[in-house]
Amino acid sequence: MLKSKKKKKNKKEQSKEQPTLPLKERLAQKRKATRAREELTSLLSKAGGVGIVLGIALFFVGGIKLAVPAVMAVIVIALSYKYPRQALFGFVFYIPFAGTVTYLLGGNAILQLAKDGFYVPAVIALWQKCRQQNLPFVIPKGIKTPLLILLTLCICTLLFVNGMQQFNPEPPALFKTPPKEIPLGMGILGLKVLMGYIPLITCAYYLIRNKKDFLFVTRLQVVLILLCCVLGVVQYALLVAGICEGTRDATGVDLFKATLEARCFIGGALVYSPSQGIIRLPGTFVAPWQWAWFLISSTFFTFGTGFSDPSLKWRLFGLVSLGAVFVNAVISGQRIALALVPACLVLLLVLTGQFANLKRFVPIFGGLILILTIAIASNPVVVQERMDSFISRWNASPPYEFITQQFEEVANNTKNPLGNGLGRATNSARIMGPTKLVETYYPKVMFEVGILGVLGFLGLVTTLTVCAFKTYRKIKNRNFRGYGAALWVFILFISYNTYYYPLDVDPVAVYYWFFAGVLFKLPEIDKLERLKEEQNQEVQEVSTIRKRKQKVVQNPL
Numbered sequence: 274m275l276k277s278k279k280k281k282k283n284k285k286e287q288s289k290e291q292p293t294l295p296l297k298e299r300l301a302q303k304r305k306a307t308r309a310r311e312e313l314t315s316l317l318s319k320a321g322g323v324g325i326v327l328g329i330a331l332f333f334v335g336g337i338k339l340a341v342p343a344v345m346a347v348i349v350i351a352l353s354y355k356y357p358r359q360a361l362f363g364f365v366f367y368i369p370f371a372g373t374v375t376y377l378l379g380g381n382a383i384l385q386l387a388k389d390g391f392y393v394p395a396v397i398a399l400w401q402k403c404r405q406q407n408l409p410f411v412i413p414k415g416i417k418t419p420l421l422i423l424l425t426l427c428i429c430t431l432l433f434v435n436g437m438q439q440f441n442p443e444p445p446a447l448f449k450t451p452p453k454e455i456p457l458g459m460g461i462l463g464l465k466v467l468m469g470y471i472p473l474i475t476c477a478y479y480l481i482r483n484k485k486d487f488l489f490v491t492r493l494q495v496v497l498i499l500l501c502c503v504l505g506v507v508q509y510a511l512l513v514a515g516i517c518e519g520t521r522d523a524t525g526v527d528l529f530k531a532t533l534e535a536r537c538f539i540g541g542a543l544v545y546s547p548s549q550g551i552i553r554l555p556g557t558f559v560a561p562w563q564w565a566w567f568l569i570s571s572t573f574f575t576f577g578t579g580f581s582d583p584s585l586k587w588r589l590f591g592l593v594s595l596g597a598v599f600v601n602a603v604i605s606g607q608r609i610a611l612a613l614v615p616a617c618l619v620l621l622l623v624l625t626g627q628f629a630n631l632k633r634f635v636p637i638f639g640g641l642i643l644i645l646t647i648a649i650a651s652n653p654v655v656v657q658e659r660m661d662s663f664i665s666r667w668n669a670s671p672p673y674e675f676i677t678q679q680f681e682e683v684a685n686n687t688k689n690p691l692g693n694g695l696g697r698a699t700n701s702a703r704i705m706g707p708t709k710l711v712e713t714y715y716p717k718v719m720f721e722v723g724i725l726g727v728l729g730f731l732g733l734v735t736t737l738t739v740c741a742f743k744t745y746r747k748i749k750n751r752n753f754r755g756y757g758a759a760l761w762v763f764i765l766f767i768s769y770n771t772y773y774y775p776l777d778v779d780p781v782a783v784y785y786w787f788f789a790g791v792l793f794k795l796p797e798i799d800k801l802e803r804l805k806e807e808q809n810q811e812v813q814e815v816s817t818i819r820k821r822k823q824k825v826v827q828n829p830l
Contacts, residue, residue, distance in 0.1 A: 520544050565610040625759055747799075
């Protein structure tokens with residue numbers, strides 16, 4: 274009762290302290306809100322009308338599965354262009370659940386591009402605003418030259434390699450029909466995959482305006498990670514309990530292949546064959562390896578919040594999320610996640626200097642060890658299977674040998690310094706023609722854009738990494754600096770990683786560029802916070818001087 278009375282008193286005091294706005298300002302705010310509602314209603318009605326007309330036309334071509342996504346796409350694109358800020362938040366929220374949404378709604382290929390319905394209109398709107406207000410669009414300035422060099426090399430490949438394949442194709446081999454392909458379309462898709470998300474740096478930079486926005490984005494990311502990890506544990510439990518069959522009833526080679534028919538609860542293709550000790554979970558994503566790289570990247574974000582958030586509650590939340598990432602790395606069956614999640618944690622502790630902060634480090638590390646001990650003790654067979662699988666895979670094909678082999682194979686098959694054509698080794702471009710499977714990133718880039726393109730891309734990511742390091746070193750605030758260090762290590766790690774191709778697909782292809790923009794904004798937020806602190810100190814000093822004067826007047830002796 275006393276607490277409730279105190280709360281009521283505090284609310285009354287706060288309401289008394291808050292100055293009431295003049296009548297003119299209140300009326301202006303009401304007019305502004307009414308105008309915003311009218312604009313939204315008008316936009317929805319127009320976009321809905323256009324979408325329905327398009328949907329009816331597509332219904333007769335591809336049925337309801339094509340018509341409904343088309344109607345939704347028109348509405349989302351229109352709203353994203355009108356409200357780019359909200360669209361970018363929606364984009365960040367949608368990324369971890371894109372695979373689940375795609376297959377819940379029937380697995381339509383158009384749904385896999387739904388995230389770009391948020392992203393592309395928002396980028397266009399932001400670019401137009403930057404032009405109107407004379408604001409830089411390429412951020413930071415240091416990457417402008419390597420970015421232009423890489424873009425020039427890619428355009429040369431698109432015109433001279435993909436263009437030649439389109440308009441002057443090589444004659445097919447004897448008694449073989451020429452493949453049906455659109456090389457220029459393949460090249461455009463390949464360029465989009467290689468460079469399409471770079472503007473996310475600018476998007477994140479202008480999206481985050483102050484400390485409140487920064488904390489909202491970082492905390493939202495940790496919430497999404499924990500939610501995805503909980504869903505991943507549920508997926509595993511459903512498979513173990515037999516509620517989902519997985520691939521346990523498959524035969525022959527199908528016991529080792531991830532298939533959509535084995536889909537369970539969330540995500541896409543999976544393999545679960547306990548008789549063979551094989552499990553590859555997709556989590557909330559389309560494919561298992563995407564889930565693995567989501568867990569690896571989540572190590573950096575949960576670490577940043579767990580060690581550097583100004584709120585104790587959110588630091589604990591970040592550490593719980595980090596523990597959930599570790600648990601999923603064990604149960605997901607992904608060897609690369611099992612290896613790299615602990616390795617990334619050690620890398621972060623060393624490069625961010627958190628080892629020096631023993632008072633905070635020891636209890637956190639002890640908590641993580643406790644979580645892992647409980648997980649291992651409750652599932653010893655599972656852990657042993659994962660370790661055996663990892664060791665056998667390493668012995669059969671060590672990563673360094675695999676990467677070297679891929680480089681040698683690509684070098685032997687790439688005689689043109691501009692490569693074999695953009696999109697020629699990009700999975701998402703296979704709708705335009707046959708593509709080659711290259712399972713490591715930089716050999717894949719070399720295959721598409723040649724040695725010149727690889728050097729251009731390395732120049733870009735190296736410049737970005739150096740700029741990120743210099744930026745994080747400028748930050749004075751301890752909390753911002755800690756999170757900035759975690760983001761810099763993330764950029765460093767992904768920039769030179771060539772095992773598989775996380776920079777080609779979600780979620781790392783998005784997080785890499787987006788959180789680079791977040792990092793580049795931190796020094797400005799740091800300056801704003803320091804200015805606020807100085808102003809608050811001045812106000813406090815003035816108020817203390819006034820109080821002292823009043824005391825002197827009241828008590829002259």
